[in-house]
Amino acid sequence: MTNALKHSAACSTLILLFTAPAWAQPQTSASARAEGEQQIHDKVIVTGEQIPYLRLSETATKTNLDLMDTPLSVTLLNKAFLEDLHSERLADAYPYTLGLSQSGTNANSFTLRGLSASLQNVQINGLPGLASRFGSPTSANIERVEVVKGPASVLYGLMEPGGLVNIVTKRPEEEASNTLTFTTRSYASETSGFGDDTGAGLTFDSTGSLTDDGKWLYRLIARVETQDTFRDGVSYDNVYLFPSLTYRVSPEAEATFGLEYVKEDGDADDGLAAVNNDIDQTAPINVRYQEDGDFDNDEGLVAFAHVNWDISAKTRLRLNLRSVFHEDERKLYENNRVNDAPDLEDATLRRRDRHQLNKREYHFVDLNISHAFDTGPAQHNLLAGLNGGFERADYERIRFGSAISPNISILDPAYGVGEPVAITAGTDRITDYLNYGAYIQDVAAITDWLTVMVGGRYDRQDVDFTEQTTDFTDDQMSDVFLPQGGIVIRPNDALSLYASYTESFNPNSVQRRDANGESFNPERGEQTEAGLKASLFDEQLNLTFAVFDIEKTNIVETNLNGDLQLLGGLESQGAEFELQALPLENWQVRFGYAYTDSVISQSPDEALIGRRNAFAPEHDAFFWTRYNLPRDVWNGTVGASVGVNYESDRVTNASPSTQVELPGYTRLDLGFYYEADQYRMALSMENIADETYYTGGTRDTRIFPGDPRLLILSLRAKL
Known part of the structure; x- marks a missing residue:
């Protein structure tokens, strides 16, 4: 990109999120309600009207x-909101996702309901395998995001118990469309003045039919x-590239094939260091301790396929394939x-x-079939499926471990003077994972007001580990059965009461053994949840608790005694409340508050029991509102938004010797919008008060500050 493009001045951040809006349905069974509904409600937009909401979620139950018949908590972010907020990356939405707290800069650096995530907790179209690891996924190809709170292993396999973030990507569409979006950004703060550090981005999105009969579509x-x-x-x-094709075999069947290419080149940055475990004893937020030429580079290529076949009005088959070839250095x-x-x-x-080269391969598949049938008055939707995959992780430490001499000043670092004390030999570890499972789920509408969900999964993982430099090998097998269940009571169309029980599992590392050399059983997660959902005043006020x-x-x-044992445990308890309202068709309000008490419940070190988990704020809240003028301005719509995000204090890790407490913060964001038939312009101002705050870290050596005041401008044109 040219310097002129790079220094134009400001592009997108995300201040908004969407949960379940238009929930209320006629008082009919869950199966009947689901059959005729569209996933996204399109309608004619009148002057100043807010964009329609997403009302169904495939992720929670496949x-x-x-959502009123789903005994789980689900947060939905649709394309309209991601665009409204100028989200460039998925992480831009985290401040307005209730119960989710950022903990670093990597793709999986977040906690859900007070528990840390793994890469398996972020999936694309229901399968794991991100194209990149160091950065949060780009939003360029995101159609919507569905966040399921709590364990999701029964349908999706191994993962941490906090929840699942499922990215649903954009698909080819029959109606021809070509758009070009230019974004530019600049800081405007004490740390970085306006025009000092800038950036720019350009996105091209083209879709339509390749044939007159509409059988072949492209994007x-x-x-x-x-x-x-x-x-x-x-x-x-x-650089990002996402081509895809859809072939409509018949009105009942279609197949989509596509590629994803991601190349991310950046400078390595380990964040700030805190002296005496005190966040007030850190250098200014711009200070970096890495050298010129230190880098984090990421490159990934993905091939995927989706097959959807409605065998009959009551039976459908879904096949999902995803292969990832990824390298980061x-x-x-x-x-x-x-x-x-x-x-x-x-x-x-x-x-x-440290010089590390990681090569990964992921090959995953999910095949399921669902069938609707009746047993007496009960209406069932039975789902059965198989999923699993093969993963190879090749972690090569080219150099690792040697200290750099001399040490560097934390307040006023001098660069280019340190050298490794010795050149240390590296290691090369290759781990192969073979995972497969079978699952079944039945959602039964027993009556018009009672819905029951039951399900279970059998899962097995085989692991083979090889240390190339020493020829050491090891293997491990883990298997598990996981149940889940839920109940929904609907006393009327506007109210839904629910309770559920779900489980998760995540195998322990093959390299960790007990005193007898035996491998460990998988980590287990269990959640009990209860709540209510309400949709009032003709769906203009929606509440979840x-x-x-x-x-x-x-x-x-x-x-x-220094031996490894299954002695650790965590517990996270809490409550969440979320409100979404449309007081007027051109005025939208969202509010959310979460209380989370996430602590260490079991440990061989009794001093750690009761201590807070890392990046699990006790209080998390947001407020967001957008108002559109109810009349045309320059033959278009003019609107403005205000967003406020609050997180209470967090800790970087559990160990008292390296733990740093990060103070709570409140961030204020503003947005201004102009939309016409062919054009859209938006200006976002993030962290208006230029508050210093911290979004992530590990220990006292790696603490990541949030962005200072940031201006973001985006211009979109339909070609």
Whole structure:
């Protein structure tokens, strides 16, 4: 990208999120309600009217079940909201996703309901396998995002118990459309003045029919972006390409094939270091401890296919395939240990030489069939499926472990003077994972007011581990049965009461063994949840309330004799309330509040029991509103939005020796919009008060500050 493009001045951030809006249905059974409903309600937009809402979620049950009949908490973000907020990355939506807290910069750096996520907790069209790892996924090809709170292993396999973030990608459409979106951004703060660190992006999105009969459809999405960040010497250049084809075999069957290509090149950044475990004893938020030339590079290629076949009015088959070939390379002097001192000026940071090359392959498949039938007055929707896959992870440490001498000043680092004490030999570890499972689920409308969900899964994982440099090999087998169940009571069309029980599992590392050399059983998660959902005043006011209790057990810890045992446990309890209202057709209001008490419940170190989990704020809240003028302005619609996000204090990790408490913060965001038939212009202003806050980190050596005041401008044209 040219310097002129790069320094234009400001592009997108996301201040908004969508949960279940238009829920209320006629007082008919769950099966009947789901049959005739569209997933996204299109309608004619009158002057100033807010964009229609998403009302169904396939992710929670892998069926088109109305959210009022779903005994789980689900948050929905549709394309309209992601666009409204100028979301460039999925993480831009996190501040307005209730119960989700960012904990770092990687794709899986977040907690859900107070529990950390893994890469398996972020899926694309219901299958794991992100194209990149270091950064949060781009929103260029996102149609919508569905967040299921709590364990989701019965339908989706191994993962952490906090919840599932499922990205539904854009598909080819028959109606021809070509759009070009230009975004530009600049900080405007004390840390980085207006025009000092800027960036720009360009997205092209084209879709339509390749044949006159509409049997072959295509879509091509391409995006390039470049960004200088407020961190000293940190910038990135990214390229994304998403081509896809759909073949309509018949009115009842279609197949979609596509590719995803991602290339992300950036400067390595390990964040700030805190002296004496005190966040007030850190350098200014722009200070970086890595050297010029240290990098984080990511490249991935994905091939996928989806087959949808409505065999009959009551039976449908779905096949989903995804293969990922991914490589990431990290070379840097990484932050390793803080050398504390009474004064910040005297403290130093030990760095460590690291050069890592990771190669991954993922091949996953999901095949399921659903069938609707009756048994007496009960209406059933039975789902049965098989899913699983093969994963190979090749982690090569080209160099690792040698300290850099001399240490670097934390307050005023000098670059280019440190060298490794010694060149250390690396390691090369290859791990093969073979995972497969079978699941079944029945959603039964027993009466017009009572719906019951039951399900279960059998899952097995085989692991083979090889250390290439020493020829050490090991293997492990884990299997498990997981049940789930739920009940929904609908006393009337406007109210839904529900309760559910769900489980999760995640195998422990093959490299961890007990004193007898035996492998460990998988980590287990269990959630009990109850709540209510209400849709009032002709669907203009929608409320959700949930209470939950999640227990995670079988965590490997070191006992007092120095041996590994299944001694660890976590518990997260809390309550969530969310409101979405349309007081007027051109005025939208959203509010959410979550209370989460997430602590260590079991540990061989009794001093740790009761301590908070990392990045599990006790209080999390947001408010967002958008108002559109009810009359034409320049033959278009003019609107404005205000967003406020609050998180209470968090801790970076559980260990008292390296734990840093990050203070709570409140962030204020503003947005202005102009939309006409062929054009859209939007200006976002994030962190208006230019507050210093921290979004993630690990220990006292890696703490990531949030963006200072940021201006973002986007221009979209239909070609």
